[in-house]
Amino acid sequence: MDLHFGDSEPTDEERAAVDSLLGPATSAWEGAADRSDVDLRWARGGREARERRDLLLPGLHAVNDRVGWISEGALAYLCRRLTVPPAEAYGVATFYAMFALKPRPAKVLHVCTDLACAGNGSAKLCADLEERMGAAGSVSDGVTWQSSPCLGLCERAPAALLLQAGTPSGTAAAQRDPRLRNTGAPALPVGPNETDEPVRAAADAEVTPIRADLGTADAPNGAVVTPPRAHTNGSSAEPALRRQAFAVIAPATVDTLVDAATAPEDAPEEPSAAMAVPQAGQDGLLLLQRVGVVDPFSIDDYRSHGGYNALRTAFDIGPAGVIREVTDSGLLGRGGAAFPTGRKWQATASQPDRPHYLVCNADESEPGTFKDRVIMEGDPFALIEAMTIAGYATGAHVGYLYLRGEYPRALHRLENALTQARLRGFLGDDVLGQGYAFDIEIRRGAGAYICGEETALFNSIEGFRGEPRSKPPFPAEKGLFGKPTAANNVETLINVLPILTMGAEAYAAIGTENSTGPKLFCVSGNVERPGIYELPFGATLGELLDLAGTPTDIKAILLGGAAGGFVRPDERDIPLTFEGTRAAGTTLGSGVVLVMDDTVGLPRTLLRIAEFFRDESCGQCVPCRVGTVRQEEALHRIKDRTGAAASDDVALLREVGQTMRDASICGLGQTAWNAVESAIDRLGAFK
Amino acid sequence: MTVVPLQLPRRLLEFTLDGEPTRVPEGSTILDACRAAGKDIPTLCEGDTLTPKNACRVCVVEVEGARTLAPACSRRAEAGMKVSTDSERARTSRKVVLELLASSTDLSTTPRAAEWIKEYEAKPDRFGPDAARVNETPKIDNDLYVRDLDKCILCYKCVDACGDQWQNTFAISVAGRGFDARISTEHAVALPESACVYCGNCIEVCPTGALSFKSEFDMREAGTWDESAQTETTTICAYCGVGCNLTLHVQENEIVKVTSPHDNPVTHGNLCIKGRFGYQHAQQRG
Numbered sequence: 001m002d003l004h005f006g007d008s009e010p011t012d013e014e015r016a017a018v019d020s021l022l023g024p025a026t027s028a029w030e031g032a033a034d035r036s037d038v039d040l041r042w043a044r045g046g047r048e049a050r051e052r053r054d055l056l057l058p059g060l061h062a063v064n065d066r067v068g069w070i071s072e073g074a075l076a077y078l079c080r081r082l083t084v085p086p087a088e089a090y091g092v093a094t095f096y097a098m099f100a101l102k103p104r105p106a107k108v109l110h111v112c113t114d115l116a117c118a119g120n121g122s123a124k125l126c127a128d129l130e131e132r133m134g135a136a137g138s139v140s141d142g143v144t145w146q147s148s149p150c151l152g153l154c155e156r157a158p159a160a161l162l163l164q165a166g167t168p169s170g171t172a173a174a175q176r177d178p179r180l181r182n183t184g185a186p187a188l189p190v191g192p193n194e195t196d197e198p199v200r201a202a203a204d205a206e207v208t209p210i211r212a213d214l215g216t217a218d219a220p221n222g223a224v225v226t227p228p229r230a231h232t233n234g235s236s237a238e239p240a241l242r243r244q245a246f247a248v249i250a251p252a253t254v255d256t257l258v259d260a261a262t263a264p265e266d267a268p269e270e271p272s273a274a275m276a277v278p279q280a281g282q283d284g285l286l287l288l289q290r291v292g293v294v295d296p297f298s299i300d301d302y303r304s305h306g307g308y309n310a311l312r313t314a315f316d317i318g319p320a321g322v323i324r325e326v327t328d329s330g331l332l333g334r335g336g337a338a339f340p341t342g343r344k345w346q347a348t349a350s351q352p353d354r355p356h357y358l359v360c361n362a363d364e365s366e367p368g369t370f371k372d373r374v375i376m377e378g379d380p381f382a383l384i385e386a387m388t389i390a391g392y393a394t395g396a397h398v399g400y401l402y403l404r405g406e407y408p409r410a411l412h413r414l415e416n417a418l419t420q421a422r423l424r425g426f427l428g429d430d431v432l433g434q435g436y437a438f439d440i441e442i443r444r445g446a447g448a449y450i451c452g453e454e455t456a457l458f459n460s461i462e463g464f465r466g467e468p469r470s471k472p473p474f475p476a477e478k479g480l481f482g483k484p485t486a487a488n489n490v491e492t493l494i495n496v497l498p499i500l501t502m503g504a505e506a507y508a509a510i511g512t513e514n515s516t517g518p519k520l521f522c523v524s525g526n527v528e529r530p531g532i533y534e535l536p537f538g539a540t541l542g543e544l545l546d547l548a549g550t551p552t553d554i555k556a557i558l559l560g561g562a563a564g565g566f567v568r569p570d571e572r573d574i575p576l577t578f579e580g581t582r583a584a585g586t587t588l589g590s591g592v593v594l595v596m597d598d599t600v601g602l603p604r605t606l607l608r609i610a611e612f613f614r615d616e617s618c619g620q621c622v623p624c625r626v627g628t629v630r631q632e633e634a635l636h637r638i639k640d641r642t643g644a645a646a647s648d649d650v651a652l653l654r655e656v657g658q659t660m661r662d663a664s665i666c667g668l669g670q671t672a673w674n675a676v677e678s679a680i681d682r683l684g685a686f687k
Numbered sequence: 688m689t690v691v692p693l694q695l696p697r698r699l700l701e702f703t704l705d706g707e708p709t710r711v712p713e714g715s716t717i718l719d720a721c722r723a724a725g726k727d728i729p730t731l732c733e734g735d736t737l738t739p740k741n742a743c744r745v746c747v748v749e750v751e752g753a754r755t756l757a758p759a760c761s762r763r764a765e766a767g768m769k770v771s772t773d774s775e776r777a778r779t780s781r782k783v784v785l786e787l788l789a790s791s792t793d794l795s796t797t798p799r800a801a802e803w804i805k806e807y808e809a810k811p812d813r814f815g816p817d818a819a820r821v822n823e824t825p826k827i828d829n830d831l832y833v834r835d836l837d838k839c840i841l842c843y844k845c846v847d848a849c850g851d852q853w854q855n856t857f858a859i860s861v862a863g864r865g866f867d868a869r870i871s872t873e874h875a876v877a878l879p880e881s882a883c884v885y886c887g888n889c890i891e892v893c894p895t896g897a898l899s900f901k902s903e904f905d906m907r908e909a910g911t912w913d914e915s916a917q918t919e920t921t922t923i924c925a926y927c928g929v930g931c932n933l934t935l936h937v938q939e940n941e942i943v944k945v946t947s948p949h950d951n952p953v954t955h956g957n958l959c960i961k962g963r964f965g966y967q968h969a970q971q972r973g
Contacts, residue, residue: 001855001857002857003857003882004882075873086874086882087857087859087871090862094864470741618865619861619863619864620843621741621743622743622745622784622787626790629819629866630814633815637815658783663744663755663783664755
């Protein structure tokens with residue numbers, strides 16, 4: 001490797017940010033300020049450092065979170081520490097929307113302009129905001145704002161997220177222990193205020209970076225466990241001025257946005273995750289039974305509501321038994337592709353190559369989807385337990401939880417859940433005294449829809465650009481780090497809990513023959529009670545809409561998100577099952593049910609979808625990279641046209657769309673034309 | 688003469704290619720089989736010395752039973768597979784991919800592009816005069832080669848050749864995302880400030896002329912570049928003892944470009960700065 005780092009030096013703050021993740025530099029080879037005699041004799045870094053390439057993305061986060069952007073000096077220092085060529089690191093950093101490589105203010109306001117928010121006034125909101133704070137991208141009073149793809153807050157549209165860069169407290173750094181992957185066990189230091197009973201009163205504003213959970217409705221005790229920093233040097237010297245903070249503003253008005261941008265610490269508390277579950281507390285729920293019922297900060301509360309019974313069952317029946325139960329249950333993946341989970345686990349478990357990895361895909365970014373967020377915020381221990389079971393079944397000792405970068409509250413709660421689970425022996429070298437070692441590491445995405453594609457997600461974790469790989473080989477054979485990997489969506493994983501507690505047969509009795517079990521639906525748009533609904537497979541679209549309460553003047557319903565398809569309001573009889581939607585020529589996708597009246601208008605909605613795919617295309621293959629641009633251009637030309645005036649462009653759209661579907665590498669390009677096609681064929685758009 | 692290394696015999700597998708039973712050694716790609724059968728499939732990002740990246744998608748073929756088309760360059764032939772290279776679906780995709788490329792980038796120096804556009808009846812103009820283009824001006828920041836990203840189709844070959852597949856220099860990478868993705872050095876610094884060692888192996892693999900010798904670029908600008916008037920002479924580099932083969936491209940008794948035979952077991956088409964650019968002494972005639 002011809003490493004060439006340039007002359008840029010990091011500032012003290014940037015150096016501290018990187019060191020908080022990687023520890024202090026131990027030699028001048030790694031960028032330490034002083035050169036020692038030993039450095040003249042032995043080179044450091046090299047292979048050992050290169051094997052930590054997967055810390056590149058956390059390193060970029062560390063700098064971006066603290067400074068607000070990534071300078072040449074900071075990138076060069078990070079590259080030196082990890083022996084990564086700067087050109088590659090630059091390619092990675094520029095891939096993600098949440099990173100800036102040019103100076104920008106510490107406070108960035110992301111205003112969602114995606115489908116559900118557009119139907120709830122985001123255009124007006126942006127116009128008002130432009131008046132108060134200047135055009136998007138401009139800087140006023142230390143804040144900049146920008147429009148954002150779906151933030152997964154559709155039940156409270158229009159939504160916005162404010163992120164303030166600053167010094168963190170120890171939470172985030174300590175969770176990301178670089179040794180975790182190699183040892184397969186956590187090396188989390190136990191802090192002075194952590195005893196067997198986690199201290200739940202440590203919610204002191206001084207040590208808590210993330211304010212939004214303090215005193216929230218669903219966590220009245222403000223439970224935050226704050227482990228100390230893994231590495232403390234460097235941090236004592238820095239001026240402790242601005243703290244890292246975030247504020248979720250939804251539903252947003254221009255006043256609340258401006259207030260939050262002025263003082264994120266004083267923004268009103270975000271409502272409890274249970275507010276997104278209209279059925280919260282009802283009997284008979286399997287997946288949502290604990291959301292709004294348990295304290296998401298308390299492992300004891302989780303256990304007193306049936307938590308960790310499924311893991312005990314798993315240990316009783318052994319890994320093969322778990323896979324048999326999951327296979328017999330008929331569970332199909334809930335991320336959109338509907339692949340049989342049991343088969344995926346069996347294929348991974350039977351690979352002779354070691355180690356095996358488990359990956360939880362929590363990079364929920366499909367416009368209109370917010371179910372995984374609600375689960376992670378409302379019942380985080382359930383996901384930890386389900387991942388442990390999946391790891392046990394597939395022979396993995398490390399699980400990666402790839403969490404969407406725009407979900408700070410879920411991150412905070414999951415980090416707390418991991419800490420508590422480790423302290424109580426539910427994670428670690430010897431889970432529940434059963435001799436099984438398992439731990440979970442959270443990896444944050446950084447604003448790239450494509451990273452929800454499993455192989456792009458692997459590349460992202462490994463520290464490469466989040467570009468999909470071509471399949472075959474499939475992840476069960478060569479996945480994360482080239483090793484056998486089982487990758488599952490959050491909702492898929494938490495279905496494993498009822499499968500084990502009630503038995504495969506009872507679970508399979510729910511739903512229909514080919515779509516078993518309960519399903520979560522993300523209902524948003526123009527409905528009276530937006531939110532997550534749990535229904536057994538087989539309920540019709542009409543039944544779901546009745547639960548959510550629809551006005552009479554709806555024009556279209558989008559199933560499955562931007563990658564899904566539109567159906568007409570009169571198609572209420574479509575059964576919400578994988579086979580039922582397929583038979584009706586549409587898709588269930590990730591469970592999005594987005595109801596639209598005509599406030600926005602179909603052509604504008606289609607244009608927004610096309611913009612979304614253009615923005616989110618990774619650019620690797622031609623059909624998607626250029627096709628999504630041509631699709632948007634054509635939709636732009638005909639947004640006010642119909643009939644003969646639009647027919648040429650509709651024909652063009654069809655041909656480009658078919659090529660994207662047939663010739664793109666991954667699901668993004670293959671589905672980028674679905675919604676537009678369904679609008680033309682089913683709703684008669686541009687007729 | 689090229690030395691052919693002996694290998695263990697490979698088993699043959701049989702599959703159907705355009706209705707004809709075809710036997711190929713195990714591990715062959717569909718493209719290998721097509722070439723052996725004399726079928727001409729367009730390729731751009733495929734390179735004979737590189738691992739297929741299958742990014743350009745002009746080589747897609749239809750595999751019976753598959754939901755999507757398959758890139759012939761990387762999909763391995765399997766026993767019993769039924770492949771059609773010339774189906775309506777495959778031809779449409781190839782045509783549209785050519786249109787998408789030609790409407791966004793400058794394919795004027797891409798060998799065979801014009802021929803394929805004609806063959807597939809592609810009409811890049813159909814996207815209208817306002818269709819977005821890459822719109823880059825040539826980067827001339829050193830004396831040896833020019834990067835004209837307006838001609839870049841983002842095939843990743845230069846990145847792979849600069850990176851772990853050959854040179855291990857990692858001076859360039861793809862930066863940005865989607866339509867704005869570009870081949871770039873870190874922070875888009877000029878080449879002399881980057882890690883580039885000017886081996887020119889990226890030029891060797893570039894399929895479109897986006898990367899070219901400065902000598903070639905200048906002659907094309909001046910209108911004096913004439914490939915039909917050039918001779919190619921393969922010789923051995925005299926700079927060191929490795930023994931790399933050089934192919935000197937000579938026009939009007941001047942060396943205008945240096946390449947290396949891809950099937951040469953020493954170089955596989957790769958050279959260093961001396962072999963590739965250090966030819967001026969041969970032309971000192973005074």
